Amino acid sequence: MNMQKNGETKAVCTGACLFGKCPHKVCIRHAQKERQAVQVKAGLNIMTKTALPDMAYDKKGIGAAVDIGTTTVVVYFYDCANGRKIGHISRLNAQATIGVDVISRIQYCTEQQHGLELLNEAIITELNDLFKTLADQNDIDIQAIEHVVITGNTTMLHLLAKISPSKMGVSPFEAASLFGQYYKAKELGLNCENAKAYLTPCISAFVGGDITSAIIASGMKGSGKLCVLLDIGTNGEVALGDKNVIFATSTAAGPAFEGAHISCGMAGVPGAINSVKAYKGDLEITTIGEAAQKGICGSGLLDAVALMLNIGLIDETGRILDASEAKPDLKNYLTQAGGQPALKISEGIVLTQKDIREVQMAKAAVAAGLLALLHHAQKDIRDVDTFFLAGGFGNFLDPQSAIRVGLLPKEAEGKIKPIGNAAGTGAVMMLLNDEYIHEGEKAAGRGEHVELGDNKYFMDQYVKNMMF
8 A cells, every 4th residue: 555645655564464574675564654554355374163061042133242362353253142153254463464463452542543443443333334234144233232242452442442542552561451341332432323332351461351251152261170261362361260260361463373473474464374284204284275375374374383393393392404404305394585584384384493593482472471380280280181272273273292392391282272262252152141240250250360461480481492
């Protein structure tokens, strides 16, 4: 996109790098001063699957559950009287064209005079379009929607409610609101004007309502056994607990597992490599939608790194081997890209040495965050009964690849349970029965946030877990 100012034409980033290689020679995402959100209606491979427990329904009429993720947005319509799903729709969060993570959006609100208004307008416009599209598809009068439950991380809920998140960008990183309250949909600017909207409660500034919703969906709050919940995206949220206590934290995993900051990385759209395996001496590669290869997304990235570790082309420090060190039949996988060592995954698709370092930093942050929670709770990794994996990346990853690279501990083998879009599931449960709203408020109220910023144990484990 080009923007005109004072006769000068400027190239403006529109988030194209989420779908493949950035079209600019130098990334200008964080350098632009007048960015505006762009609605991107693309075929993302968004995790929308929900698995509801047997439950009672205590409302009537049509309801909507909304999961506002940093990267994606999902809307579900339900008949509240019988729990029947009417339909769902998903899309890239338009705010991602301004900043790929919560920090960049907080900075945008802080630095730009009308930053909050623009980000609020972006998400409200998008939700209204999603609501209308889904209503039209199912022949529903949008004004017939009576109940709305909206979940998301703390920053996303601030931007939705048009509350400045600026305090979360500076120490002591405090949220202006932890939500868990009702709004009139009309006051928020939503086009289902007759509905009341409940925004799910957050545990802290960086452990949001989406994690509270996922905790409810996982059932860990009612479990007599110790469970871990992992939602791995740009931020790696981790919760540890049982029916007695919940500890939670957020660690800056970075956007590597969502395809950003990876040379050939891209979001989960058709054409993204999502699986890399060895088969009879060759690489067996699949893409989303069986489309022509355009790049590699998080699950494919994890597979590729795990495979290259297994065949010995990446050593335990993360270094790509020189051709002189590699076995003769593996040298064809070694190449150069951008003046650095690289691994050839497919024609035109490579992983550079910098890409491997990005993976190391991301997986070390998540692994160290989990270990820091266990240390704080005075528990051992062997005490954990179940590892719940939430969200798109968590559900599409190969557990063996995750264990091989060290994203998940080896003790997790046989204990891993993918639970789909847990944040969305929790929001639907709250939509259909107010008892889950009360459970969510209790979980958030007694959830203890474990700060990692000045946590020496976390830093020590982060360094140790940089190794493969």
